[in-house]
Amino acid sequence: MRRLLADHKPAVTAIVLLQLVQAAANLLLPTVNAAIIDDGIVTGQTDVISRLGAVMAVIAILQAAAAVAxxxxxxxxxxxxxxxxxxxxxxxxxxxxxxDVAVFGTQSLTTRATNDTQQVQAFAVLVFTMLVAGPAMGVGGVVLALQQDVALSSVVIVIVPLLLLIMYLIVRRLIPLYREGQDLLDRAGGILREQIIGAGVIRSFVRQDREVRRFARVNSSLTANNLQSALLVAGMLPLVMLVVNISSVAVVWFGGHRIQAGLMNIGALTAFIAYILQILVAIMMSMYVLMTAPRAAVCAERISAVLDMEPSVREPLDPKPLHPKTGDSPATGPAVHPAGTVPPGTLAFSEVGFSYPGAEVPVLAGISFTARPGTTTAIVGSTGSGKSTLLNLIPRFLDSTAGSISLGGVDIKDASLENLRASMAIVPQHSHLFTGTIADNLRIAAPDATDEELWEILETAQTMRFMRDLPLGLATPLGQGGTNLSGGQRQRLCIARALLRKTSLYLFDDSFSALDYDTDTRLRQALQTRLAAATVIVVAERISAVEDAGLILVLDGGRVVGQGTHQELLETSSTYREIAESQLALDGRP
Incomplete structure (x- = not known):
């Protein structure tokens, strides 16, 4: 908040000055009114009434203008x-x-960016509207009340501490309630998101009642929390009004006796009552601001946790450009290439490992291989063997904790993230499309691509069968996530999007799993032609999808237990042979 205030310092300064003007005008009005009563009405001097009335009108206009501004x-x-x-x-x-995202959770990050920010913003509005004017009116009211009558001011000594005590007790209880409420809001949003995304699974297993009860428990807890905080907030106003009314009665009672005794003028009593009311209003304004402060403080704390988090994947201090560089491949020693340079698409792993913080066993360990332009490197293995994790190390979605990875002879940790990721095209494991048209989704990879280029890419990605059935063609709108398409259609559009980016390195993370064998075969043949000069890394579950790869890595327990061609691995790797035999048998192949 301090940094945000510093960024808007001139405007904040103007707001403070305007609030001080507003408070000063409010404090002057009772004094002028008292003078009108004592010097004009009581004495019958109409010129004094007119003159002071005009002054009072100017002050009122100034106060209103300052408040509005x-x-x-x-x-x-x-x-x-x-x-x-x-x-x-x-x-x-x-x-x-x-x-890093997993530390907070997707739903919590969404809540922090929307609801929490809204709470802080609402609190800022109250601060800029009341916080300076309230205390200024309170302090000024105490001073001017004492000036009017010191003895009668003993009422202030009683009511101010009483109101401050009420405020302290309520705010003290609100802070933990608001903190618990934000956590419950996260949980409710998370359950709702899960139920919307997994609606098909819930219905297929007839678990709607269970999910309704699960949401109802969190919803009830959230309602009870909000009810407690709302009751505290609602109870504050009656308590304050009770104190205000008792104070007003006490002032009129004791003030009337002092007027009867000749110790006080009528105008002074009216001014004193006005100042007492201003003091109470100032305290109420401050209480209202402080009443919302606990929720805003909790939200600001949650927002700060996100903003203060240092990304685990960091930009290099002195980034190097990715380009052909003289040198040796770190994984296999001297590389064979013209003029002793490492081609741009050459990807080399050297004893690479990855572990999550606090984990006892690494996810990956001792991974070494080189993928060169014009070849396809496939990664196979059982579920949980670390295939996708290995692929995520290349664009630095995760950072390796051991060894090094180089692209074109440059360590990827020495290149800027933007440059690194711009030098490759990625098809993620989960096909994700965005709200918009098919053309909009494809042009994420190449904003300047023409319609002719889009159709060419779509033909390579084997999408023409279903694209011909779409009346709007490229202008066909897609729902969030592409939910109005099948899994195979989404997968092929994601492949087409990646192919639209002309680069030297392509990463496919199990990107053919939703395709039938016929489409899969035709697509791989088209990719071999189009990506003949590129470095291609493929993570696959199907052996049939990697049979033609120049190099196949077999992962088991995060380690490479075999590498070679399809035929070589059938002879040398029992793990690969078991996978191949089970799949080929299902396909009816020997």
Missing amino acids: AGYLGAVVAMRMGQQLRGEIFARIQSLSSQ
């Missing part, structure tokens, strides 16, 4: 702070690795 400027600054905060949270989330 402070409120408008405060709202603008608060909205801009909210906009800036949301932008910073979004940018920080974009810089976090999948490992």
Whole structure:
């Protein structure tokens, strides 16, 4: 918050000055009113009434103008702070690795970027509207009340500490309630998100009642939490009004006796009552701000946790460009290539390992291989063997914890993340499309691509069969995640999107699993032609999808237990042979 305030320092300064003007005008009005009563009405001097009445009108107009200006400027600054905060949270989330995101959870990050930011923004509006004017009116009211009558001011000594005690007790209870409420809101949002995404699974297993009860438990807890905090907030106003009314009665009672005794003027009593009311209003304004402060503080704490988190994947201090470089491949020694240079698409792993923080067993260990341009390197293995983790190390979605990975002779940790990821095309394991048209989704990879280029890529990706059935063609709208397409259609569109990027390295993470064998065969043949000069890394479950690969790595327990061609591995790797025999037998092949 301090940094945000510093970014808007001129506007914040203007708001403070306007609130001080508003408070000063409010404090002057009772004094002028008292003078009108004592010097004009009581004495019957109409000129004094007219003159002081005009002054009172000017002060009232000034007070209203200052209040409107402070409120408008405060709202603008608060909205801009909210906009800036949301932008910073979004940018920080974009810089976090999948490992970092898992620390908070997707739903919690969504809540922090939306609801939590909204709470901080709403609190900023109250601060810019009331926080300076309230205390200024309170302090000024105490001073001017003492000036009017010191003896009667003993009422202030009683009511102010009483109101502060009420405020302290309520705010003290609200803080843990608000913190618990935000956590419950995260849980409720998470369950709702799971139920929406997994609606098909829930219905297929007839578990709707269970999920309804599961959500109802969290919803009830959230309702009970909100009810407790709402009762505390609602109870504050009656308590304050009770104190205010008792104070007003006490002031009028004792003030009337002092007027009767000739110790006080009528105008002074009216001014004193006005100052007492201003003191109470100032305390109420401060209480209202402080009443919302606990929730805003909890939200700001949650937002700070995201903004203060250092990404585990960091940019190099002195990034190097990715280009052909003289040198040896770190995995296999001297490479054979013209003029002793390492081609741009050459990918080399040297004793690479990866472990999650605190894990006893590494996910990957001792991975060494070289993938060269013009070849396909396949990675196979059982579920949980580390195939996708290995692939995620290449674009630095995760950072290796041991060994080194180089691309074109340059360690990928020495290249900027933007440059590194721009030098490759990736088809992720889970096919994800965005809201928009098919053309919009494809042009994510190449914004300037023409329609002719899009159709050419779609033909390579074997999408023409279903594209011909779409009346709008490239302009066909897609729902979020491409839910109006089948799994195989989404997968082929994601492949087409990657192919649209012309680069030297292509990564396919189990990207053919939703395709039938006929489409799979035709697609792989088309890819062999189109990507003949590129380095291709394929993670696959099907042996049939990697039979033609120039190099196949067999992973088991995070280690390479075999590497070679399909025929070589059938002879040398029992793990590969078991996988191949089980799959080929199912296919009816010997």
